[in-house]
Amino acid sequence: MRIRVISRWFFPCLLVLCFLLLAACGQSQNGGSAAQPSPTPTVVRDIYGTPVVFPKTAPQRLISLVPSMSEILAALHLESRIVAVDYYTDYPTQLTRLPRISDANGDYNVERIVALHPDLVLSSGGLTEKYDAQLTRLGLHVVDLPDNTIALMLAEIQTVGRLTFTENTADALVKQLQQRIAQIRQAVKGTTPPTVMLEADDSTPGKPYVFGGGTFGDELLQDANAINVFHNNTSNGGYPQVTDEAVIRANPQYIILTEDPRYGGDPQLVYRRPNWGQITALKLHHVYHLNTDLMQRPGPRLVDGLQCLAQLLHPAVFSGSLPAYCQ
Template sequence: MKKLSTLLFLLMLTIGVLAACGEQKEQVKDKSNGNSSKTEETAFPVTIKDALDNDITIKEKPEKIVSLIPSNTEIAFALGLGDEIVGVSNFDNYPKEVSTKEKIGDLNVNIEKVISLQPNLVLAHASTDLGEGLQQLKDSGLTVLVVNDAQTFDQVFDSIAMIGKATGATKEADDLIKDMQTKLAEIKDKAAKISEKKKVLVEVSGAPDIFTTGKNTFMDDMISIINAENIANDQEGWIKIDEEAMITRNPDVIITTYGFYDDKAVENVLSRVGWENVNAIKNKQVIDVDSDRVTRSGPRIVEGVEELAKAVYPEVFK
């Protein structure tokens, strides 16, 4: 069962696992999904270029929305669209209101269920291959917007701006982005004062198949933001670690992100044979963080940075 949970979690990571407004006054003139510093209100119909480079026209402000992935759902709720959301994935767990929404499947989307909910807008995601299901949704007359698979903070802001524009919540999206940018800047400013960087190893799954996060990942970006060193930064993406190499690199802090399915995650790392002389083990600096906050490319990703900062530099981020 643990092996199955680990594989499922890693699969969720690979997919990324991983807003109502008032009257619409100003016609959106461009078709890009980028973030703009100037707030615009969406007038419908509106055309948006989605992650598949398709121009998607949304004729009216959506009243019923189905979200196929948790990050899209969290963005929609943060934009005030909770009442409009009628369907979410089986993986959705935040905010608590999602528990009352219809479930439309996991990695295998129940296309028939989505169609039966008769949404005005389906929020899909570039990380999820719907296969023939995408065309089936379109053939059923549904408007499907494929949101970009964000790998950087700027791309998260783009995702928020896209969903805001598609739902008539451009002001809410703009406010949310500015708030996230402000909080992120505050964390960076505080981290910049740290003179002695700590070496960090992040574990996204435990033994025997220990996976970590290399460069060009959100977690690596977060570690850099808090002015720490990712000891797996010489590799790319999500990789299975070489235990001997990690022991030699001697991390000061070990972060685990799988405590949600392994309540002994920290205990197991602290008792790992052969790691006794690693600084993080000797000093009991093994901390589990909320996986959703540090892996989902949505509004809570900045909270994830702050949680990571508190775990690595508790004396600075109190």
């Protein structure tokens, strides 16, 4: 009786034991731990919070709706794939020869865009919101990416790299830009931070728009070791419209204009603004204009803008004169 019981269970038990030993050997060969599931890829979202759809093949007909995106595409060496750009794209110069799909008023020619048969239409910052929706309804692949901070601008470059199958180039570019930012931060470390007003627009006399908190302009000032006098003002998406009284009360040591001279970016005109003569920046003749394209376009050249800003505010820690591109 006992013999029968042993013989009935012996072989099944032996089989189970073999399976356990094989599993243990497998764990030992794999470093002693079970295989881990692959991490879920991070979902990239556009300016509207919608997940970005990445193409399965490299798009060959690109259209850029804004200058900063044109500059990103060029920095990724994609000029040969761009079939059209917006009215204000002017860098690099070879892009100025391409067809224009918008005018000086910011109106876009939807029919022309569709007729060019793009397989990817790119924008940023929600500047073309109305047209994004219209073009999407017409069946085009439109991606509008957030760009309001330096980190978002760098992430935008990497996303465009994924969309256009130039990831390695994008990663290398981002690494280079990060290194330059770190070098500039190190150069100004330990200097005395001046107070600065960074103006974005003065087309309405007496009520200039400035870079407030949460913007790439505010970050540029921080990286250049300066204090934004309107850092705590985040109204109007971080671009508050302030009053003359608010500027006089803030009393910045530097006033830096970033807008086109046609919209107030002329230092000489600042000295004529009513009641501004008592501001420290005017008393010290610290009113300057920096290249609008470098300071207002959240693309790769934003780091050139940081170089200009840091060298202007802390000339003693930089060798040589202010780079020509700053003007």
